[in-house]
Amino acid sequence: MTTTPAAPPAIAPDDPRAADVHALLTRHLELMHAQSDPEDVHALDVDALTAPHITFVSARDGSDGTLLGVGALAEIAPGHGQIKSMHTAEAARRRGVAGSMLAHLVGLAVDRGHARLSLETGSDEHFAAARALYARAGFVACPPFADYEPSDASTFMTLDLAAGR
Secondary structure (H helix, E strand, C coil): CCCCCCCCCEEEECCCCCHHHHHHHHHHHHHHHHHCCHHHCCCCCCCHHHCCCEEEEEEECCCCCCEEEEEEEEEEECCEEEEEEEEECHHHCCCCHHHHHHHHHHHHHHHCCCCEEEEEEECCHHHHHHHHHHHHCCCEECCCCCCCCCCCCEEEEEEECHHHC
């Protein structure tokens, strides 16, 4: 029997205050606090994700609108973007949602003329899949950026977007 692969999710701007999005972001924050010491949690809350320098998007099932994942692009300096709050709903994992979201956010950064796109993620085993995803997309380890301080709990990665121009 042949199965048809799932269609890629529909990714578009969304409101982090929408009920289903808010619930997923709450779950994301709960996980971050369960997996990291409080001083090492850099995930943004709903209010922070509505800031003008942040573009918040969601991934939804194209057939029924079910929320599959979320992500954000923050402008942290001229020409320098940061990926924030990427999270895939548990029921949607291993379906390519995170890869689609990452590609979308990288595309937004390129469209905005960013020369560099960076991120911070955890360094322990809970974050191994995320680090592997970012590495597959070309992100490499880098020193702390913006207001981050060095921490054994954090892995900092960056992608040189200017190299392809």
